[in-house]
Structure formats: structure tokens, C-alpha cells
Amino acid sequence: MNLGRVLSIARKNLRVLKHDRRTVGFIVLMPLLMITIFGYAFGGEVQDIKVHIVDLDSAPSNESISARVISSIQSRDTLRIVALLDESAQQDGGDPVATSTGQVEDAEIWATIVFDVNFTADVTSRLSSGYGAPVPVQVIVDGTNPNIVQAIVVDLQKSIAAVLAGMGAVPVVTISVDYVYGEGASFIDFFAPGVMSLAAMLVTFMLSIVSFVRERGTATMDRLLTTPVTESEIVVGHAISYGLVALMQSIVIILTAVLLFQVQIVGNVLLVLFTIFLLGLGMLGVGMLLSSFARSEFQAVQFMPIILFPSILLAGVFWPIEAIPEFLRPVSYFIPMTYAVAGCRSVMIRGWGIGDVWMEITILALFACVTLASSTYGLKRRR
């Protein structure tokens, strides 16, 4: 292997990018956009869910427990009470529960929360006697979106718990959580490693497959092979140039994640970059390998979703591998992304070092070696 020729190939690739501003813009902006959109979309809690509350509680307003629960709900942003109906609505001749349920059916609101006539009385007697059936609060809900149902129920429970605690009711069991890792970690801390790996994977795969398909189409690959440059020098030249691009892109993402979304990086940033670099090298090899199955750049782009979707869905980027049905889990373990995400996550959140993520690093390094070596072989076989 001749370093001068390897660098000639690498410089050529970088120069092609230098003249192609739009692609450079894509490489830099695509991950920025990804992390920003994911950050804002997933980072926040569910807010402003429209609900009706029907408060039929007959207790006077200064004693009413339901009124206190309602004001607790109002103190947060999760639920937006569009209308608060009470027994006065009933006297107008309409049934407020039926009216409100109609609104749920029309999808004007997500839910109706109903407090019964004897709510305060039942709760008071249940508290003083210490036994009896639990007192119900009825929720009539549109279950189209399970996340919303979940948010409504949780917010309601929170409010009730707060009010009861204020009345001196002591919970029988409490859960005390001690964080080993990730105290204060938010959802964006969880998926930032995934977004970084995704972006690196996309860009290296795309650059290498399109570049190789183009070189074949314009016969420049043939011409290269009539010069002293060897197949492995071509592959290594590509790996160096596009690996560098992936590395720079990862730095941009890390900076954005830390500066804009306060993502925490407990471990060594260099180890994170190295992990992503290895994934990028492997995906470069995959791109070069698959390039021989694509006759045009258009066909090359068609490989993108095939590569992208399993990695997004099965590699633990946005939800844990434990959430994937058991029969699909073996597939996860064959996706290199899985190891990049797991490795980066352990370093960023748990602060682990190379000694703890050596297995992920080894698997990614092997993956890179195998794909790069096979693409070298693939080039040789063409002769």
C-alpha cells in the first residue's frame, strides 16, 4: 500500500465535495435539522390536552375536594380545561355528562373527567374510617392516541395525590429511586447518541454508494485501475476521506446537542467520536459493496430506506431493544447501529470508558474490517 496514492484518492473525494456546496450543506444541515426537530418534538412533555370537567360534587365550594383537584390540574400545563360544567348545567335541562361526551365523540376534546355528586363525602368518609371501596373518578376518553390517555391519567393521579397529601393522607407504600447512572437524564439524552449514529451512517453510506456508482458509470473507476493504484488503496482512500466527513459531522451534532439541548456527556467525547467513526467506516464498506448492485445513482438512493428503517426501528435509537418483540430481537443484534448506539449511550450517560465498551468497539471494528475488505475483493473481482 502506497500512502501517496491513498492520499491522492482521498484528496480527490474531498475536492469533489468542495465543489459541491449543496452536498456539503446537506451533510452539515441534515443532522442539525434531525437533532433539532427530534430535540424539540420529543424533548418536551405532552401539553394543552383539551378536556372537559363535569363537577357534580354537592359539597360546598370551600369544602369541596373536587374543586381542589381541579385547581391542582389548572396549576399545570398538561390539561387545558375547555369547559367546567357543574350541576347548574343539569338544571338547564341538559345532561352535562352526555353533552360533554358528545364533544369527545366529535373529537372536539380528548376527554371528559366526571366527579360524582358524593365525591367529597365519599372521600372524607373513606379517609376517616380507613376502609371501604375506592372512590371513583370517571374519565370518558378518546383512546386514539395512547400517549394522550396516559398523560391524562397520570396528570389526574398527580393532582389527586397532591390534594390528599395536603389533607394528611399518608400513602401506604412509596417508591424511593436511587440513580446509579443518568440522574436528571431526559429523553433527549437517551436518543442523542442514536441521532448521531444515524446521521453518520446515512452520510457515509450515501457518499460511498453514490461516489462508487458514479465512478463506474463514468468509467473513471476503470481508468483508475489502469494506473498503479490498487483496489485496496482506492478503498482506504475512500474510507479516510468520507470517514473524516462523518467525524466532522459528528462534532457538529455533539456541539449542537450540548449547546442547544444541554445533552450531558459524562464520559470521554473522543471515545464517542471513535465509536461513531467505526460505524461510519463499516457503512462506507456497505455502500461500496452495494454499489455494484445499482446501475444508476437513482437506484443507489433506493437502498437508503432498506438500510435506514431497520436501524431506526430495531437498533434501540428511540426505544429500547427490550420493547421489540422477542422474535425480532435477534435481528437487532445483527444491526451494527445497535452497538454504536449502545456504546455511545454508555459513554455519554454512564460515563463508561474503553474497558467497559470494548465489546461494542470490537464488534464495530470487525464490521468495518469485513465490509471494507469485501469491497476491496469486489473491486478486484471485476477485472
Add this chain to the structure above:
Amino acid sequence: MTMVKTRNGGRDTAGTSSAIVVNGLSKDFEGLVAVDNLNLRIGRGVLYGMIGPNGSGKTTAIKMLVGLLRPSAGEAHLLGERVPVRKATSRVGYMPQDMAIYTELTVHENLELFAGLYSMDRKGAGKRELELLKMIDMDERRDSLVSQLSGGMRHRVSLACALIHDPELVFLDEPTVGVDPELRSGFWKYFSDLKGRGKTIVMTTHYMDEAVRCDIVGMMRAGKLIAEGPPAELMKMAGVQDLESAFLGFARRSDA
């Protein structure tokens, strides 16, 4: 086949002093015979022209010689090395028919890439680049992107890339297509300079007026070499005044 004995052809058999020795070279693409038992012996310092209609096997023959296609049968030696060889590649230049240069790069960047691949030192490469850019009359377009150049200009850049490392032996597949007559005569002056410095040139062409200027012309038809020799002698043997008629004459003879 009609063979005319020449100064350079057919003298040595070892293949050491010849630039190219080809023995029984054949290529078939799944039953389609593109090159059929080709035998060639081209001496050093010779300007050899291959003529023949499209699909007669000229490009396939050249691709086998530069190592891009594996021959179905036969063997070839370039500069004493058996094809395909790594050792000789730095002394061989190749300009493919489809231009095969990077349209996303500038003229200079293309030339610098090929100079780098041939491990030329920076100073030598720069000097050589300047010389070639003058020859192809593109010294003012050095920093233009190839994609912004006309077809003829791209051809000239492709030629310069094939010659950047001053090869001893160069294969030019239709080097003058789309090049205007004035520049074409400039090319020919450069080719005779190269020849004068002992370089061997093998080119394919469709222009009979160019073929006449070659030392030796090989006429190809349906994968076979049907006649070979200096143009004047080929015309004399066929009893005609121009190469085109000579080609048609030999073609009829090969059918008979």
C-alpha cells in the same frame, strides 16, 4: 491476413524489444466473439493506428491490453511484462473512449490526481502539467470545472491525463473525436514529438486522413486483424489510392 513486412514488426520473438507482443488473444462475451485470435507485434517508437468499423473489436483489444478485461484465450506482453501486470502500469498510459475524467473537478485537479497516482513529485508534475496544458491549448482553463467544458475540451483533458506521467507506451482510444482540425494538427505534431523520443503510441481512429499518418495501420473487422502494414504499402497492395478503398478491398478478400 495480409501482412506487410515492416521495419519494426515481426523481427523479435522474445517480446523484450517490442513494446507490444500479442499471441492469439481472444475475447468472447457469452458467445459473442469480440476479438478473435489477435496477433500483434508492435515495435518501440512506432505510431500504430487501428482502424475498423464500430464493433470490430478495437476497444475490446485495448481494454484487454491495459488489464481491464480478462482475455478468454491467448496472452499479451507490454514492455516485456505479461498482461495484466502491475509493474508496467506506471510506464503505460491509457485514454479510454468514454472520457473517464472527473467532471466534478477542475482540469488542474484531474491532472494532479493522475500525477499523484503515478507517484510523480510535485515539481515534476507541475512542469509536465503546464507543458500538456499548452499542447491541448487549455492553459487558460486550468481552474475550470470539467463539467463546464465542451465535449472537445473534455477530450483534450482526458488525453492530457493519459500523458501526464510521460509513459513509454500509450493507448489512445479515439483521441481526436470532437477536436477541431486546427487543434488536431497540433495533436499530431505532439504525437510525432513523442515518437521522436522513442515513445510507442497505439491509437484507434475513424479518420482515414489520420490513419495515413501512422507508421503502421492495423485493419480490424469482426474481431480479426484483416490487414496490417505501412499505409502506403497497404494501398499499393490493394491497388487503390486511399486507405478507405484499401480497407474495403481487404474486407472483401477476408470474406472470400
